[in-house]
Structure formats: C-alpha cells, structure tokens
Amino acid sequence: MTLDALVRMANQIAANQVHLPPDEAASRVADHVRLFWTPGMRQELVDHADAGADDLDPVVTEALEQVRTTIPAP
Amino acid sequence: MTTIVYVPRDSAARSVGADEVAVALTAEAARRGDDIRIVRNGSRGLLWLEPLVEVDVDGTRVAYGPVAADDVAGLLDAGLLRGGEHALRLGPTDELAWLSRQDRVTFARVGIIDPLDLVDYESHGGLVGLRVAVALPPQDVVTAVADSGLRGRGGAGFPAGRKWQTVLDAPGTTKYVCCNADEGDSGTFADRMLMEGDPFTLLEGMAIAGLATGATRGYIYLRSEYPDACDILRSAIEIGRAAGWLGPSVLGSGRAFDVEVRVGAGSYICGEETAMLDSLEGKRGMVRAKPPLPALEGLFGKPTVVNNVLTLGSVPAVLADGAESYAARGMGRSRGTQVFQLAGNIRQGGVVETAFGITLRELVEDFGGGTVTGRPVRAVQVGGPLGAYLAPSQLDLPMDYEAFAAEGAMVGHGGVVVHDDSADMAGLARFAMEFCAEESCGKCTPCRVGSVRGVEVIDKITAGVDRRANLVLLQDLCELMTEGSLCAMGGLTPGPVRSALAHFPEDFGLTPEEVAQ
Amino acid sequence: MTLLHDPDLGTPAKPGESSVNVVVDGVEVTVPAGTSVMRAAALAGVDVPKLCATDSLDAFGSCRLCLVEVDGRPGTPASCTTPVAPGMSVATQSPKLQKLRRGVMELYLSDHPHEESGCRPNGGCELHDLADSVGLTDVRYGFSGANHQTSTTDASNPYFAFDPTTCIVCSRCVRACDEIQGTLALTVEGRGFESVISAGGLPFMESECVSCGACVQACPTTALQEKTFIEFGMPDRTVKTTCAYCGVGCSFNAELRGDEVVRMVPSKEGGANEGHSCVKGRFAWGYATHRDRVTTPMVRDSFRDEWREVSWEEAIGFTVDRLRAIQSESGPDSIGGITSSRCTNEEVFVVQKMVRAAFGNNNVDTCARVCHSPTGYGLKQTFGTSAGTQDFASVDQSDVMIVIGANPTDGHPVFASRMKRRLREGAQLIVVDPRRIDLVRTPHVEAAHHLQLLPGTNVAVVNAIAHVVVTEGLVDRDFVAERCEADSFAQWEAFIARPENSPEATEAASGVPAAELRAAARLYATAGNAAIYYGLGVTEHSQGSTMVMGMANLAMATGNIGRDGVGVNPLRGQNNVQGSCDMGSFPHEFSGYRHVSDNAVRELFETVWGTALESEPGLRIPNMFDASLAGIFRGLFIQGEDIAQSDPNTKHVVAALSALDLLVVQDLFLNETAKYAHVFLPGTSFLEKDGTFTNAERRINRVRPVMDPVHGKHEWQVACEIATAMGYPMDYDDASQIMDEIAQVTPTFAGVSFDHLDKVGSIQWPCNDAAPEGTPIMHVDGFVRGKGHFVETPYVPTDERANRKFPLILTTGRILSQYNVGAQTRRTANVEWHEEDVLEIHPHDAEELGVADGTWVALASRVGETQMRAQITDRVPQGVVYTTFHHPESGANIVTTEYSDWATNCPEYKVTAVRVRPASVSDPKGSAEPVDVTT
Helix, strand or coil, rough: CCCCHHHHHHHHHHHCCCCCCCHHHHHHHHHHHHHHCHHHHHHHHHHHHHCCCCCHHHHHHHHHHHHCCCCCCC | CCCEEEEECHHHHHHHHHHHHHHHHHHHHHHHHHEEEEEECCCCEEHHCCCCCEEECEEEEEECCCCCCHHHHHHHHCHHHHHHCCEEEEEHHHHCCCHHCCCCCCCCCCCCCCCCCHHHHCCCCHHHHHHHHHCCCCHHHHHHHHCCCEEECCCCCCEHHHHHHHHHHCCCCCCCEEECCCCCCCCHHHHHHHHHHHHHHHHHHHHHHHHHHCCCCEEEEEECCCCCHHHHHHHHHHHHHHCCEEECHHHCCCCCCCEEEEEECCCCHHCCCHHHHHHHHHCCCCCCCCCCCCCCHHHHHEEEEEEEHHHHHHHHHHHHHHHHHHCCCECCCCEEEEEEEEEEEECCCEEEEEECCHHHHHHHEEEEEEECCCCCCCEEECEEEEEEEEHHCCCEEECCCCHHHHHCCCEEEEEEEEECCCCCHHHHHHHHHHHHHHHHHCCHHHHCHHHHHHHHHHHHHCCCCCCHHHHHHHHHHHHHHHHCCCHHHHHHHHHHHHHHHHHHHHHHHHHHHHHHH | CCCCCCCCCCCCCCCCEEEEEECCCCEEEEECCCCCCHHHHCCCCCCCCCCCCCCCCCCCCCCCEEECEECCCCCCCCCCEEEEECCEECCCCCCCHHHHHHHHHHHHCCCCCCCHCCCCCCCHHHHHHHHHHCCCCCCCCCCCCCCCCCCCCCCCCCCCCHHHHHHCCCHHHHHHHHHHCCCCEEEEEECCHHEEEEECECCCCHHHCCCCCCHHHHHHCCCEEEEHHHHHHCCCCCEECCCCCCCCCEEEEEECCCCCCEEECCCCCCCCCCCCHHHHHHHCCCHEEECCCCCEEEEEECCCCCCCCCCHHHHHHHHHHHHHHHHHCCHHHHHEEEEEECCCHHHHHHHHHHHHHHHCCEEEEHHHHHHHHHHHHHHHHHCCCCCCCCCCCHHCCCCEEEECCCCCCHHCHHHHHHHHHHHHCCCCEEEEEEECCCCEEECCCECCEEEECCCCHHHHHHHHHHHHHCCCCCCCCHHHHHCCHHHHHHHHHHHCCCCCHHHHHHHHHHHCCCHHHHHHHHHHCCCCCEEEEEEEHHHHCCCCHHHHHHHHHHHHCCCCCCCCCEEEEEEECCCCCCHHHHHHCCCCEEECCEEEHHHHHHHHHHHHHHHCCCCCCCHHHHHHHHHHHCCCCCEEEEEEHHHHHHCCCCHHHHHHHHCEEEEEEEECCCCCCCHHEEEEEECCCCCCCCCCEECHHHHHHHHCCCCCCCCCCCHHHHHHHHHHHHCCCCCCCCCCHHHHHHHHHHHCCCCCCCHHHHHEEEEEECCCCCCCCCCCCCCCECCCEEEEECCCCCCCCCCCCCCCCCCEEEEECCCCCCCCCCCCHHCCCHCCCCCCCCCCCCCCHHHCCCCCCCEEEEEECCCEEEEEEEECCCCCCCCCCECCCCCCCCCHHHHHCCCCCCCCCCCCCCCCEEEEHHHHHHHCCCCCCCCCCCC
C-alpha cells in the first residue's frame, strides 16, 4: 500500500471531525476506518504510528489505539 | 381679441392638406396682423369636406370646407375670422344637417375639443364617468355597464357587462384590460378618429373597466398603420398620469390603473382577440381555441377584459349619464348608439353616430348621398371585408345585430362600403377568399387551405371549367369554412361569397336556379 | 407516429377533483371536471378522428377533424378544446360531421403527396389512415392548385429529416418542442397558406434544436421522420426496453425490421420519461453495431504484446490460471473486481458474487465510487438509505427547486424538460453552480437566484443557507419534533448557528454575496414544496459526503421530506449507478447496503451461496491502485468501465494498471484501459442484455434483448464461468433467476421479479410485502432509519488551492450530445455536435493569458498536462476554467488529482488548480497518450 495515501486519508477523516472534542473525534475516525478500510490498510497505518510517525494528526494517533483492536489476526 | 380657428389634426384631414392649411393660416394671419389661435381638433367626421376649418364667432363655430392652403388668403379676405361669406362657407357647424341628425354619444367630443387639452376635455363632460366609477363598488360599475345594454363594438356584439362580470368574478389579483385598436376592417376608421380626436375618452373608459374588474394594467393594441393615433395616445397617457387619473392611485382612490400602447405589425388576424393577446405577449399572432375565454385566461393567462375602442370609449358616457340614458337608445337587443362609417363608392363618406335601428338606406342615401359616381348602388358590404354583400332590395334593413344576422349579414364594426353597378361581384367574392388566404393565421385547416382552394374554385367557375361540379365544391367549402373554422376569420369568409352567389349569380356565369340547387 | 399504437386519448389528463357525467354516442362516462370532450369520448371507447391532438400536448384545435355535435348547443365545436359539462350529450358521428371531416381531409390531401408519388399508406402517415376512416375517396380540388410539393427536404440533422411536402402544419412538432422539451426551437413561419414549420429560419442542425426527437415523435405524418426509417423502411416488431445512457432511465420501444434496429421510440408508458427522450437515447444507439465492437475474446502475456484472438474457453482458462497463481503467491486478497454502472443489476450482482464467493475476498468496488459514493454514504447516515427520496413526477408539485452541482439540460435532459415545464408553470429556481448552466436562463425559465460559488465551497454555502434557516426562525419545528432525533438536531442547530456559518462569514470563501444567499435561503424555506436536485458537482469533492449530509440536514430542518414536491434527489450519471450500488458492489456492503460485518446478513448470504464469506471490508478502487503500486494487489477484473480515461490522475491510474499481473477487461470496445489489459472479454450492448436497470428514482426497469449477444454469451454467463473455473460453481438458467436470488437475499427487493416487472412495467424499490407495488416517495411516515439524523457538517476546505504556479481552478462536466468517456457517443453521429473537448475560459483570464478563442492551449496541473482548444465565454467566472471529459485525445483526467472525498474517496474531479497557456507550435496537438510510467 502507498503509505502517503493512507496518512493523507486518515488525516483528512480526522480533519472532518474538527467540530468535535478530540476524544469523540478519535472515536469517529476509528469507527470510520473500521467500517471502510481493509484490515491490511489499518495494520499498515498502525505499524506506521508504532514506528514513531510524525505526519499523523493527533486525533488519528489516538484513533489508532481503538483501530488496533479491530484488526483480525492474520 | 384672439380668434380661435379649428383645423383638424385627424389624419384623414391631414391626408388632404390640413397641415398645409394650418401653416398657411398662421402665416397669412401673421402677415395681416390678425390675432388667431389655431386649435388642432379632431375631425367632425364629414370626410368629403376635409379639411373642414371652423372659426369661433362669438361662441358659434362656423364651418368652411373643403379648404385648401390656396384658399386661405381668399377666406381671410372674405372675413373668415368673423364668419364671412365665401363659396366654401358651410354655415354654423352644429346646424349642418349631417351632424344635427346624428346622436353623438361616444363621439360627443370628437372634433369639438383639443384632443390633448385636459381642461377642454373636462369642460365638455370628461372624467365625470370615472369620478362616478371611483365612488362606486366595482360590482355597481359592472352592473351599470350591463344595464346599459352596451355590446362589443368590435363586431361580435357580446354584452360588455357580462364579459366584465366574468373578469370581476375571476379569482386572482393580476388582471388586465386590453383595448383592441387593431382596426383592420376595410372601410372602418371610427377607432382611429376617436383615438386621434378624443383619446382621453378611451383612456377614461379603460380606467373605468380597470376599477370595475380589478385590473390594474391596460394595454392598447394599436395597428402600426396609425402612427398619429399612437403619438396622441402616448401623450394623452402622460397627461393622464400627470393629472393623477392614471397611475398608482386613480383619482386618489388608492387603486392603480395604468395604460401602455403596444403597436402591432401589420397583421389583420391580430385584430381577432385571442391572436391579439398572443401578439401582445410577444408571440406570433395565432388564434387560440376558446374556451378558455380570455375573460378567464387572457393576457399571460390572466383574467382579461378585451374590448374594442368604441366599446371602451362608450363607457364614460354610460357612467356619466346613467345606464338608462344609454339604454334608452336603439332597438331590440341592440342598445345605445353605433358609430357607422360610410366608405367606398359614396358621395358623402364619414362618421355617422346614431342609435341602432337606422336603416341601411338612410345611411347610404340620406347621409351618404348615394354613389360618388352617380350610378346606382349595386351592393353594400357592412361589417368589413368578410361581411355579406347586401343587394339594393335589402337596404331597408335596420341596423340591428339580430336583424342583420337573420339575413346572414353582420353589423360588425359598423363599416359600410358601397359599390355601384359596375362592380364585378364574382371578383369581389374571390377577393374575400384571397383576403382570407393572405391574412389567415394559418392555424386551422379550413381557413389556411380552404381559402386558397376557394380562390381556385371561384376561378374555375368564372372560367367556365366544370361549372356545376365546382359550384357544389364551392358550396361545400363554404359550409366547411363556416362550420369548421377555428375563429371568425375563416368562419365569416364564406359570407361575401355566398351572398354574391345568391344575389349576383350572373357574375359567375351561373343562373339563379343553378345556385339555388 | 409509431409502430405500436399507444392508446392516445387526445388531450392530457385533468387532475380535477370533481367528476362530471357525460354521454358520448349513448355511452355514459364519468371524467374529472375540465376533461375535454375528446378525452371523455376516448375513455368511453369512442375514437374521434384527430390529427393535431395527442394526449402529450395541450389541446390546440387546429385540424378541425374532431368536430362533434353537442345537444342544445349550436354549431360543431372541436371536441379537443371543448371541456365536458355536467349532463352533456355528445354525438361524434352524423352525416353532417362526416361531410365536414371529409372536407377537411380533402383539403389536406390536395396539398400532400399522392400515394403513387411517395407518401406510403401504412408508412407512418396518419393522414392516409384517417382519409380511409372518414371515407374520402376523391380529392375534387385536384392537385394542380397551390401547393408545397416542390419544397425541399431539410436533411441537415444526422438523425432525422424534415420533408415539408407531407407536412400538414398541425404544429404538433412546435408544441412538442415548446411544451415537452422546452427548447422552443421550432416555430411556424409565414401566415396563411404560406405557414411552414421552421427551426427559426435555419436548417435544423444550425438552429437551437437539441435533437431530442420530440418533434419526430409528435409528427402525425412522415414530414419529420428518422433517417433510419426512411432507409430501412417500416419496422415489423417492437421490443420494450430501457435506455442505457444516463440515470433517468427512459423506456423505449425498439422497433426492428428483422434483426435490424430501425429506430428507438420513447414509450409513453415509461415511468421515468412518459414518452420523451433526448438525442442520446433516441438516436445515438448505432454504436451497438459499430465496426469497432470486439466480438472475440483476446489474450496476451504482456500488455506490450499483440492481442491474440482465442476461444471463450481459452480466455477463461487463461484468466483463471493467472488469478489462481496470483492468489497462491500473494494471498487471497491480492485480486479483485470492479463492477460497472453501465451493466444490468443481474450482471453486477453476479460479478460481486464472483468476487466475494469465488475470489474469497471483498475487493469489489464499482465505478459509482467515482461519482455518487458520497450520496450513498451521506443519505444513509441521515435518512437511513442510500438513495434519492422522490420519483421524477414529484417535481410537478415543487414550488421551488434548488439545483446544485448538476447540469440537467445536458446531463439529464429528459428530466430537465420536466423541470423546465414546472418552472414555466411558475415554480422558482435556485441554481448553485460556479458555471452559468443553461437552466439559469433558458426560454421562459430564469433562476430566481444563481449562487455562483467558487468550486470547492459547497459546504460553506449549504451551511450558510441552513444558518439562515435556523437563525431567522424558518425551521419547521413540528416536522423536526415529530420526525427527527431531538439530540442530533439540537447539536446541529447549535453548530449551524455559529457565526462562522453565517452568509456574511462564508462569503469570502464562497464568493456568494451574503444578501443573495439569504434571499435564496428564505425562498427555499418558505416557498412551499422545496426540492433539492444535485449531481456530481456535489459529490466529486473532498467534502462530497459532508455536502450530501448538509443538504439532507437542510431538507429535514425545513420539513421538506416525505411527500410530493420535496426531497433530496441525486441525479445519477449512469443508467445503473443506483442499481450497481444496490447490488452490493461496494467493498464494505452486501446488496441492500448492509455491512459485511453484520453477522446475520453475512450468514444469510453464506447459507444461500453455500460458502464462507469475508467479514472485513475490501479495497476501494483508489486503494486498489495504491495496493497495485505497492505490489500487494496484482489481479483485477473490470466490468465495462474505462478507468484509464474516467478516473482522475491518469498517470497514477496507468501506473497502477501497468503494474498488475493480470488485468481483465470486459467491454464493447478496446478502450483506454484495455491498453494495459492481458485479457479482453467481449461485452454485450444494452440491445443484447436481458435484465434490469435501476434509475435515479429507484425505478427498476426491464432491459429486454432485441438481439442475441453478438458473440454468443451474456456477461453474467462469463462471470459464472470464471467463478466456476475458480472452484466456486455458479450457474443460472437465465437472468430472471439472478433477480430471484437478489430478491431472496435483499429485503428491499423482496417483491421484485421479472414476472412482476413485466406485469406492472416498472417498480421503485423498496418493493416487498410492506410495499408490493414499490415506493415512489420514501420516508413518508418515518425515516428508514427511524428518526432523521442530523450530522454536523464543518466546512473543511480542500488542500487543492489555486496558487501562483497554478492560478486557475479547473472544474469538469458533461455536454448533452456526448456521454461520459464517449465510448458510445463518439461512435455515433453525435460527434457532429461535439467533436472535441474544449476549455471554457473567462474573457478576462483569456486576455491576461493571451489566449484567443478557438486556439490550442496547454492545460497543466501539478500531476499532468494536456492540450485542448479554448472557448472564451463568460459562462465561467473569472478564475475558473471548465472542460468535459468525453474525448481521450484531450484527456481531462490527465490533470485531475488524487484528492478525494474524506469519507468515500470519491475523487475530487471538480477542483483542480491549473495553469493555462497558449500551446506553442511544437506542442503535440491533443496528444494525451497516457504516460508510460515504466519508462
């Protein structure tokens, strides 16, 4: 997968929750990603965050903590 | 002391030199030091005497005519300004038999006042009707018009009050008054003379119609051949607005009514009321099927009063003098007066306003003085180019919608066109078809195609081609056009044809017996 | 004049409340007040002769054949223009009437080609049929009189000819152009006998005519006739089917002579079109038999190799071997498929089933991804179902309509005609569009407000409209209280009332004057029935889904949902966008918009399909491209979509396609995408398909084959064979069995079957026990999700901005005569109207850039550059340029970017920062050959 695309998509989803408090926004982002992203895409972004990414919206970073639990074991 | 001299501005008078007479009078009087004021009035309606010059002599108007510019010096020499004798002197205008025998209601002020002088207008009874109407509830105004018996003067003779009632009763806040001034019938000119000679009367009548029906906007659909009327009407509208009896608050009533002149483009059919509405809307003038009635779905689909100039021009008198006064005139169901126009081969052509009931003979012989050629009258066509031809034997017919209809003829717009015994009646019958072919809107088949075939069939008959079969075909065609046409244009075209065939079969090379079969 | 004589009642229905009893020729009949005598007679079973009357046009009263006699009334009134009156007794036959009718016919025939000289009886001329029926034998006038028999035919239009010699000047064509199409291109010129039908004094092709065919349809003689009819002669059979162009979904009768299509005649019984058509559906069907059609399967090892024609068996074997090899190397998720909105529901259903059941993953997406995926998302969030709320007829009851980001007169012409008709009746119009589309000002139609916003600022505008509604007390409190969630409304209300959403605050971003926006908002909220119609100008943005929800919020807040005349209505671009979405083409949803993670739903499918299914969403199209470039997605089956031309950022798409190990393309033609394919499988045109399309109003229409597949296989058969070869047996006897399976697994389709459709004509889903005849209007008593859900819609501007390097904003659209990537329309005479894509540019920008009208310009964005001719016009505002994407030569998508909707990844086609300069002589003109990224 192209990582920049995943980062851009995730940050954009977060940007569109700008009207919400951060924790609620993170939940929305997590829900969205769970409903519409493949497990592989989710895993790739989680790995990216785990590797200390500095290009993720803090809301995304927070969301990924919830996303992490939705990825089925391979 | 200034002497008032009247020189008509009516375009019929102008066409025979009225302007030149006025110029000559001004110049000649100035040269002589005579103190005159020229008033350009409307025409008195004695067209064979135009330019008819009048001089106000101590309150009495003395007529001279027909006056040419060359006559002016001689007239002044003869004491024109004091009513002096001259070969052209006709005497006090009011005493001219031609006028004194008339009963002028609609035309009461035409030729008498300065058409654009509002003071003159009011001093001759103008605006009285509108003042009455403003003070009455709309229903009472409509009732007055209904009670007067006034019928549409455009030709169809539909009761004006009933039409107004329909518009008054129609729901909606946007309604219109449309004045049909597309006076296209041959031998008619009364609309023009009223508009040129007394435009305020028409505007007052339209304003009354507006107040009576709730319409706030009026349009005058004027034929393009009447440029003088157009100028005069537009000036009159400005004057009416400035005086406050047209515009947002008619005579301070808080009720709005304003008028606009729209000029046609030379189409006869646009005098048909629904084609006129199409044309006013900016469309090609095509006849609309009725229903819906224009009174309910007229201009721009809104309830609309559509009346002729003479109808609306009669309304102020109805309101001013009362419905009874108007209704007291006339015969049968034809109440009030009609403004007849004498034209064609006639010695004394012009306008004769008189109560319904006068006979055709009185009009043609007494007023008209017979043919200008001096030959016997052979046929008289009443009601425009599609009116039936009447034979000399029918001259005692009274002018009355129903009496004429019973003879297959029509009063129409009151035009009377006389032909002498040299007339080719087959040619005139052919002309009716040709006219229809030329002027048809092209919508319905009997009119669009039938009129062309009518010309061709008449040509075959007169050329002697298969005469009897073609006569049957022509009669079938006449029946089809009469029964099957969408509007009166195609429906009436057979009138002149059938009457010519009936009264003058020999002109077609036919015998009365052949035609009767 | 058509082969199938649809019953014609002569004049339109009058929706009168009171009814009137009349007697026609002794038969008593009850009709609504205002009905014409002619229609009443027809309803009583009495056929009154007529030529100028037809029930799709207002009565005109010109031919005078329909004269009747009415008891107690004088004369012979025309029955078409005479309304019934209570107790009226009408005679339609009498010796007198017979004579009059013969007289009229005699006049007509005196200026009409005689039978010997060309006007064929039974050749489509009602005149001759009627002459017989009124008993006319002899034309006594002869034929030597004045006539129009030497007039010349106007054959300038590529599809139909006007022959004045057989014209009877009944004005049906003129009235059809006025009343049905609303273009007002035709008129009658001259008067009296000289009256002739005229396209404004010009040849048809040079006139305002949009070639919709309404005049041809209306003509009772052979004066206006299809050239194919003249060429092939009278058809001998008819097949009812559905147009395969836009999402209006017009019903047509295909008229054939043998196996040759003679013409496509719009069906009066068509629920969507009611007898109307446009230039595409009516005439541009010749592509189906175009010589470019590929009718033999082909394979090649590399896309750089030459194609090899092979048998179906070999092509399918080649495909399956490669798919299996890829999966064994890279795992089950390394392959996928894309369904097409151009194909039938049945074909789409089978392909997504093939992916889910035979490929064993959810890597299926549809081309709706790039057009209306935000509609699916947004309307599901707010209303609970991914579809428009109304039927087309609803617009007849609208008092005000907002058209946002749609150009109906070009994109959805048949529905646009219906809108224009309502607008001419007095409904008001608000247009929200950067470009001055035709609807803003067209004959007898003028928008009350044109909010000419900058591309990309839709959400700012819809929020500002909602702000006015909320802050000026225009909310329909009763509706909201009864029908919507109190909590989400309260949150939304507080959000939308914030000052940053006011018209004054958003004006700077959107460019829409606050006062005008306020006036438009008040009009929408207070004019009565208010309807929103929108197109891709809403969805194809970074905020596409937000905008859809913004419109849904607005409609709910003003109570404009759940009845005639209101609603939120997507105008679907392709014939089966709605259907392809309904059929479970999205990677996260089964048919009927149910998430793959829903265990109950998945178990239902697993039971019916007899296999285990994946519970996690698969890849969307853009994800597929990215995954392909990353080497983890290697095999793709594409059903009838030319993504290399239609998807944004061509360079990126081509790179992704080139990187695949197996690309299978099923299509009619070797399209741009096929350049990178390894397998080409011939598809079927709509004339060969057997199935259903679902239009923008959820109307399921039958598509019936007028001929067998030219290569012997239906598309669904091909998918079944691939699935079977993959080890998952799929088989159906015919397409109706597929629909039966759809109905079995999809609650909203439960009552749909081919038998039912054949019986009732068409059905709008949901169709089930609760609504056995379907559902024209949704959310009538309650929302599908229960209570309406308000969603806060912050305006988040796109990152794609004009800057010094790329100072202009490019937006894209389509044109009437061409369709989408042009694969069909470019293979018809429609190219005569639009032979190339052009770049619309404002005069000021053109002057500043030194661009002259009609000259070549280079158009560049940060991702690519192309060339096309400039057209200088003030339709576009300063700073905005516009083009269409119908021609691969100009390749508009070379410059569009990878940006997309935040929720659905629908590409942001509508906003691209670009630079325009005059093209230099050395620039290759119009060479937009996709860049080969491997070099």
